[in-house]
Amino acid sequence: MTLTAEPAPVEVLEIRSSDHVVQVRQRVRARAIEAGLGLVDQTKIVTAASELARNTIDYGGGGTLSIVFVNAELQRGIRLTFEDRGPGIADIDQALKDGYSSGGGLGLGLGGSKRLCNEFHIESHPGVGTRVSIARWK
Amino acid sequence: MDRIPILKLGAALLVTIQVDMHDRLATALEEDLTNKIVAHGSRGVLIDISSLEIVDSFIGRMLDHIAAVSRVLDARTVVVGMRPAVAITLVELGLTLAGVQTALDVERGMELIHADESPVEVVGDDADC
Numbered sequence: 376m377t378l379t380a381e382p383a384p385v386e387v388l389e390i391r392s393s394d395h396v397v398q399v400r401q402r403v404r405a406r407a408i409e410a411g412l413g414l415v416d417q418t419k420i421v422t423a424a425s426e427l428a429r430n431t432i433d434y435g436g437g438g439t440l441s442i443v444f445v446n447a448e449l450q451r452g453i454r455l456t457f458e459d460r461g462p463g464i465a466d467i468d469q470a471l472k473d474g475y476s477s478g479g480g481l482g483l484g485l486g487g488s489k490r491l492c493n494e495f496h497i498e499s500h501p502g503v504g505t506r507v508s509i510a511r512w513k
Numbered sequence: 514m515d516r517i518p519i520l521k522l523g524a525a526l527l528v529t530i531q532v533d534m535h536d537r538l539a540t541a542l543e544e545d546l547t548n549k550i551v552a553h554g555s556r557g558v559l560i561d562i563s564s565l566e567i568v569d570s571f572i573g574r575m576l577d578h579i580a581a582v583s584r585v586l587d588a589r590t591v592v593v594g595m596r597p598a599v600a601i602t603l604v605e606l607g608l609t610l611a612g613v614q615t616a617l618d619v620e621r622g623m624e625l626i627h628a629d630e631s632p633v634e635v636v637g638d639d640a641d642c
Contacts, residue, residue, distance in 0.1 A: 393535045393536040393537070394535065397533045397535060400533065400566075400567065401533070404566070414598045415598045415601055415602070417598075418566065418567055418596075418598040418599060418601070418602045419601075419602050419605065421566070421567050422567045422568070422569050422602045422606060425567060425569040425571070426569055426570060426606075429569070429571060473607050484570060486607065487570065487605075487606035487607045487608075488606075490605050490606065490607070491602065491605055491606060
């Protein structure tokens with residue numbers, strides 16, 4: 376039996392500072408264009424990426440973003456995975472609720488990013504870290 | 514440190530946000546704007562975001578914050594030039610910019626700011642001359 380191999384990322388970016396958030400937006404935009412996403416889809420995934428990159432810094436103490444192309448028959452786009460080794464999220468359902476913030480933000484980051492994407496996965500273990508994966512396709 | 518230029522246009526201040534905003538730049542802008550509102554007694558702040566490709570909750574919060582502080586200083590904030598794709602994304606993200614007024618372009622934004630002023634005495638009718 377073979378497992379489906381995760382496609383190798385086309386790009387991995389470090390996210391440690393506000394400058395990196397700007398860089399994440401630029402690189403995600405470039406890859407979204409490369410994947411053939413239209414302007415509204417590009418804007419949605421870049422906005423979601425900006426929210427999650429900031430979360431990675433503010434709550435995760437920094438981490439990485441890997442970008443892969445989604446190339447299924449009916450789904451062509453990009454998938455982004457944000458990973459950090461921060462304190463993790465104890466209650467994911469609560470963190471996804473609009474208006475909830477543990478860090479003085481607007482509390483729209485996670486829930487908002489979910490709404491902006493076709494696919495959203497979150498995995499978090501207190502003391503280990505958090506991985507959020509989103510995808511947008513046309 | 515870079516700063517975003519603030520232009521004085523009569524009773525209003527005009528800010529054109531052209532660069533990808535860094536956190537520090539956003540904080541500096543808030544400070545500069547509030548200082549200038551007080552220094553010039555400005556009645557309005559126009560923020561042109563027509564070159565912004567995205568508005569995330571960070572920028573949204575900055576706009577809301579500028580509007581709230583300006584209001585306390587008796588000035589109205591109008592955000593102008595939002596791109597259609599940005600508007601769609603903002604609403605889906607859950608940001609409604611409830612505390613901020615918007616206009617399609619700088620000209621209409623200026624009209625909103627001047628609408629606040631007491632009617633100016635009309636001397637003659639230029640349009641018919």
